[in-house]
Amino acid sequence: MLKGLNPQQKAAVEYLDSPLFLSAGAGSGKTKVLTHKLAYLVKEKGIRPHRILAITFTKKAANEMAERVGRMLGIEPRWISTFHSFCVKVLREDVEGLLMPFDRRFVIYDEDDCARVLKDVLRRFNRDPREAQAAREVISKAKQEYRSSIVDHIRALAYPASTFAETAKEYQNELERSNAMDYDDLLYFTVRALSDSPEVRKKWQEKFDYVMIDEFQDTNDIQFQLIKLLAGGKKGLFAVGDFFQCIYTWRGSRPSNIGRFIREFRAREMRLEKNYRSMRKILDVANVVVSRVDCNWSDTVLQLRTDTEEEGEVKYVGRSDGISEGIWIAEKIRELSADYKYSDFAILIRMAFLSRALESVLMQYQVPYTIVRGLAFYDRAEVKDLLSYLRLISNHRDKAAFERIINTPSRGIGKKGLSLIRESFRTDWLQALRETKLPQRQRLNVDELIKTIEKHADSVEERPYTVLMDLLGEVGYFDHLRKEHGEDFEERRENLSELANVLEKLEEEGRPFSEFMEDSLLSSDQDRIGSEDSVKILTLHAAKGLEWPVVFMPALEEEIFPSAKSMLSEAALQEERRLFYVGTTRAKERLYLSSAELRMKFGQTMSMMRSRYVNEIREHLKG
DNA sequence: CTTAGGAAACTTTTT
DNA sequence: GTTTCCTAAG
Numbered sequence: 281m282l283k284g285l286n287p288q289q290k291a292a293v294e295y296l297d298s299p300l301f302l303s304a305g306a307g308s309g310k311t312k313v314l315t316h317k318l319a320y321l322v323k324e325k326g327i328r329p330h331r332i333l334a335i336t337f338t339k340k341a342a343n344e345m346a347e348r349v350g351r352m353l354g355i356e357p358r359w360i361s362t363f364h365s366f367c368v369k370v371l372r373e374d375v376e377g378l379l380m381p382f383d384r385r386f387v388i389y390d391e392d393d394c395a396r397v398l399k400d401v402l403r404r405f406n407r408d409p410r411e412a413q414a415a416r417e418v419i420s421k422a423k424q425e426y427r428s429s430i431v432d433h434i435r436a437l438a439y440p441a442s443t444f445a446e447t448a449k450e451y452q453n454e455l456e457r458s459n460a461m462d463y464d465d466l467l468y469f470t471v472r473a474l475s476d477s478p479e480v481r482k483k484w485q486e487k488f489d490y491v492m493i494d495e496f497q498d499t500n501d502i503q504f505q506l507i508k509l510l511a512g513g514k515k516g517l518f519a520v521g522d523f524f525q526c527i528y529t530w531r532g533s534r535p536s537n538i539g540r541f542i543r544e545f546r547a548r549e550m551r552l553e554k555n556y557r558s559m560r561k562i563l564d565v566a567n568v569v570v571s572r573v574d575c576n577w578s579d580t581v582l583q584l585r586t587d588t589e590e591e592g593e594v595k596y597v598g599r600s601d602g603i604s605e606g607i608w609i610a611e612k613i614r615e616l617s618a619d620y621k622y623s624d625f626a627i628l629i630r631m632a633f634l635s636r637a638l639e640s641v642l643m644q645y646q647v648p649y650t651i652v653r654g655l656a657f658y659d660r661a662e663v664k665d666l667l668s669y670l671r672l673i674s675n676h677r678d679k680a681a682f683e684r685i686i687n688t689p690s691r692g693i694g695k696k697g698l699s700l701i702r703e704s705f706r707t708d709w710l711q712a713l714r715e716t717k718l719p720q721r722q723r724l725n726v727d728e729l730i731k732t733i734e735k736h737a738d739s740v741e742e743r744p745y746t747v748l749m750d751l752l753g754e755v756g757y758f759d760h761l762r763k764e765h766g767e768d769f770e771e772r773r774e775n776l777s778e779l780a781n782v783l784e785k786l787e788e789e790g791r792p793f794s795e796f797m798e799d800s801l802l803s804s805d806q807d808r809i810g811s812e813d814s815v816k817i818l819t820l821h822a823a824k825g826l827e828w829p830v831v832f833m834p835a836l837e838e839e840i841f842p843s844a845k846s847m848l849s850e851a852a853l854q855e856e857r858r859l860f861y862v863g864t865t866r867a868k869e870r871l872y873l874s875s876a877e878l879r880m881k882f883g884q885t886m887s888m889m890r891s892r893y894v895n896e897i898r899e900h901l902k903g
Numbered sequence: 904c905t906t907a908g909g910a911a912a913c914t915t916t917t918t
Numbered sequence: 919g920t921t922t923c924c925t926a927a928g
Binding site: 904905906907908909910911912913 | 921922923926928
């Protein structure tokens with residue numbers, strides 16, 4: 281289990297005397313330490329694999345870790361997962377019987393569903409539904425900070441955040457009536473379950489002999505709370521992180537959790553600074569960037585070292601506009617494609633909209649590419665519509681699903697009809713649909729819908745594919761598509777047949793529909809990176825933890841990277857710098873930086889200034 | 904209630 | 919350049 285590890289890695293694997301924090305620089309082999317440590321605990325220390333809990337940042341990291349450990353041990357430990365999917369497991373077992381307004385079949389709402397609910401609530405309070413985004417952020421933050429009363433906490437905030445207190449209350453009521461949780465709720469209610477019930481706490485504390493957490497710099501308050509509850513004084517506690525790669529403070533990460541972990545758990549601290557990923561020139565640049573990152577809680581500056589003799593290449597080019605920048609990238613990829621596969625290339629962008637220009641150029645040059653976020657498959661309107669039908673059929677309380685499909689295809693139910701139906705809601709939407717008084721034409725349409733829902737209610741869980749195929753005809757969905765989206769009807773039908781394929785496979789394997797929904801909601805962008813041989817285009821955030829032989833970082837321009845909004849605060853600028861560091865350290869052999877003088881933004885051509893980061897590393901660039 | 908047309912906002916980053 | 923929201927006529 282210790283073979284192939286350097287002395288520092290080996291020390292971290294073997295150390296068991298107290299909780300341990302491992303500060304692991306980019307490319308220093310932290311995943312290796314995590315997997316070897318897990319295997320070591322099982323093989324050398326006789327701990328049973330399912331008594332080890334390992335929490336990772338993304339599902340992709342969890343799967344990879346499980347697979348690697350599986351190869352070493354012959355079995356895959358059961359408890360390698362993300363915070364969110366771990367919480368779902370806890371809640372499915374223990375949410376009932378805790379005086380909580382959910383039952384174990386609760387569903388998870390994505391941002392779209394949450395926005396739907398929030399907009400409706402805001403409208404009822406005579407407020408602008410466009411505030412939904414702001415309200416969502418306030419509510420999310422309050423839950424992440426884990427206050428005993430979310431509503432009181434919001435009321436006490438500074439204006440205008442405080443005005444969302446009532447909104448938050450009603451939003452939560454609506455989620456509870458739908459038996460639905462948002463992403464934050466998964467953590468919030470898990471922590472509540474563990475803190476409120478000594479029995480539940482004991483059960484989960486005793487389940488694990490050893491707890492390890494990856495990417496610790498990006499944990500938030502409530503996640504720290506959860507770890508504390510699970511730790512329950514055990515010394516088998518191991519966290520790995522790198523302050524310099526903390527890039528999620530905007531959504532609540534607390535890099536200070538590192539210091540807190542060391543203090544509160546009296547953890548031993550170890551470091552890994554030897555880099556096994558990047559060639560020398562890339563590391564030189566990364567070290568310049570990292571030396572400018574403020575880190576006031578540590579006196580030792582991170583300095584990555586490597587033994588490799590190979591130099592690699594770092595190059596910067598400036599181009600006149602976004603298109604010629606794209607052309608330069610496409611030609612470079614062509615030139616290098618003699619020595620590399622397409623999947624060896626990644627283009628890392630600061631903002632999603634930057635993928636547009638790149639996309640059209642790569643298409644012209646016939647370079648196969650995959651945009652990792654773009655529009656995710658499950659975000660397509662037609663896919664969401666049909667999934668909402670299935671959701672409503674399986675959970676008659678699902679408000680977001682109900683509102684999505686009640687008038688899709690059109691049943692003549694508009695604002696008026698919808699508010700009548702909402703008023704009759706008592707137990708679920710099926711009941712509300714039955715009891716609402718409606719004009720005759722609408723009544724007939726709604727009766728059809730009720731019949732459809734009732735007909736499939738018992739089979740949707742086991743036979744989602746069969747139900748989907750029936751549904752398409754019964755509600756006349758293709759007619760609706762042809763009428764509403766004549767131009768790209770074919771494309772949309774393709775998407776639906778892809779959904780059908782997925783569900784057919786699910787049905788054949790005998791996996792339930794709810795499990796499928798859960799999986800797709802808890803997977804990250806990274807999980808959607810396939811193994812196909814194509815150039816990957818993704819945001820820097822999505823690139824965290826990944827690596828490629830050749831990395832492009834285009835659009836290095838002021839107001840893009842660093843972003844305009846980050847310039848308002850020093851803390852945000854610091855985070856941008858860390859993000860730039862994360863970007864440069866994704867590259868193994870070649871790193872190509874570029875910028876353009878003119879760039880299309882909001883459909884207008886803007887004149888851009890070269891990013892400060894390019895100037896800072898100038899002496900390390902050639903060309 | 905639907906539809907068409909036009910204004911306005913929109914771009915950080917996401918489990 | 920695109921999506922989303924609003925309005926006024928049918």
